Amino acid sequence: MSIVFEKPHALSDVGFHYCPGCTHGIVHRLVAEVLDELKLEGEAVGIASVGCSVFSYNYFECDMVQAAHGRAPAVATGVKRANPDKVVFTYQGDGDLLAIGTAETIHAATRGENITVVFINNCIYGMTGGQMAPTSLVGQVTQTTPYGRKTETQGWPINGCELVSQLEGTALAQRVAVNNVKNIREAKAAIKKAFTYQTEKKGFTFVEVLSTCPTNWGLSPQESLKWMEENMMPQYPLGVYKDKGAKGDE
């Protein structure tokens, strides 16, 4: 019998705790596939952040360090500076990366810290039950914006890729989505490029993945994908915002 599909080696043999329809599982798999393909599992240390993905330390087979809320890029900096030739990645959500951890994110990028950040943007705080995130859309209803996000009081969403692409230390800033097969393939290519750049010591690599949160959005998994396409993509256009490895963008 031939094997046509199996679990990536870098993904642990334990069940995810994620809600049905949540796209964390897809992104976990993509990261693990990339670790397998680049033969980096034994060379990598992953940093789990605070949020739904906090338990990612149970899901990847490489060494894993769990960080305080928002501090993953600082923790990754410590790991990387102690082991400059190893591969270090963080896996963070939007509240973690762009609210409480904004300073750590910006400064890791501006130092050109040779790490890979996988940034899950689903416009909401998932773990704590659906509160407004820094990336929540204008008008978006959440537990803490029951009348919709109002710019007068809550301001506007932050665009992560655009922000870090402005910094010299950033080698790659790319926004992808995991809403269909084509985009999932592009997402994997972006993650692979990020890890490759890291091994080439090009600098800070940042892949923003538009994701869903059916539970806290109050939508079915299918409706969630549609909501992402119709509402998130106009605010967060997919694409490459910075690529130091691309011709003419060095």
Next chain:
Amino acid sequence: MSEKVLMKGNEAIAEAAIRSGCKLFFGYPITPQTEVSAYMSKRMPQVDGLYLQAESEVAAINMVYGAAATGARAMTSSSSPGISLKQEGLSYIAGADLPCVIINIVRGGPGLGGIQPAQSDYFQATKGGGHGDYNLVVLAPSTIQECVDLTYKAFDIADQYRVPVMIMGDGMLGQMMEPVSFPAHDDSVTFDKSWACNTTGMKRKKNIVNSLYINPDELENLVWERQKRYDLITEKETRAESFFCEDADIVLVAYGTIARVAMNAVKKARAMGIKAGLIRPITLWPFPEQEIANVAKTAKSFLSVEMSTGQMVYDVKLAVNGKCPVEFYGRTGGVVPVPQEILDKIVEMSKKL
């Protein structure tokens, strides 16, 4: 024993850390400890180590967390307001059982406070500081030579028990110069680092450095396990020094540079015929309870002398356990007491005997 050199406390601590095998230092400027960073920025590149100026104290302590998670010897340094910012990281470091060293050159508070020497962060340092059931080992040098010796010791205690260790000095200790020598560091002792996240190399099962345990029973077990280690530290590492306590009626308790000022007062009191003595805690946590309890059997009264409004005095009272009165004398806000004012207090107490 190397030749004596004249060094500031801040610089001596930094050099001692390097000689202890500290390879990574993450700093952020704040008076009166900035010389630690400045010294590290100069020396670390010479020894193939890392000095990194973080974007904040919060980031610095989390960088230490990351570096320590890989099994490396790492350190950060700050002063009171910055140490407050580091409490989050310290709690995580304690919760994840990571060894590291934190320098706190205390200044007056609360808030931005002042920049002059103080001891008003005693509670913060010895009673946890951050959230959760945990302790830091807190070492309190009183001379620049002791800064060196205790820095060596700090890294070893940290590695041996997998705990964060704080060296707590004050602005005076950080800024003053005294002759120091750097004894050869004993590198022969090795510590178990099989828990470190320094990549599997596909040769072992993965390691996880973590402080999250959703199951209360699991968390409780781990916290109690850590408590047993704290008991062991208390048994093995508690340190204090005592002077003239054998026949003392009035026993002063003071730590750090203030112990030296108190010593002057004790000597003057002795010259006046007052039987005064001094206990100097070297470890503030674990606190030298037994040492004090033993002296309390024969002493008639105790006096806790601090640069605070009275913090260590509670630990002294617990140790004396009602056997005799415990009084307090303190200055705060960055004011350093002079021997005479302590002597006045001793004289006042001697009249009540």
Next chain:
Amino acid sequence: MQKEFIISGFGGQGILFIGKLLAYTGMKNNYEVSWLPSYGPEMRGGTASCNVIISDDAIGSPLVTEATEVIAMNGPSFVKFEKSVAPGGTMYYDSSLVTPNPTRDDIKYIGVEATKLATEMGMGKLANMFLIGKVLKESGVFELDVVFEALKGLVPAKKPELYDLNKKAIEAGANL
């Protein structure tokens, strides 16, 4: 021996350096020493001071409150630290910068036109060394040779000519 110095003046006058010279000389001659500077905005804003103790025995408080010698290189320092001189102690001051208004009869006052004389000799920046030369001579804390030997250890290796200049200034001060 137990000598306790307060040295004070403007930032840039080499206040901390002459303190360090005393402490370093003491260390090199197997005395217990301590050197405690004032620090913070005060240091940046203009005044500088330090406390130096040289002793046969272990040093208790590094803070000097009863100085055997006060060295004042500006007017405010003279006023501020006159009360800190121990009875029988000495107040040294740069009389080209300080107009003395002595208020005590239990201490000695010794003024030296350090800045003026140093400037005349083309060594305006070494007024501190003139003054310390005088202090060494009068206090007897160290022989000059011992200080010169220690000075070698404090002059930057890249600027060996500073040794001769400093030595000359100390000698000139001692001979006043």
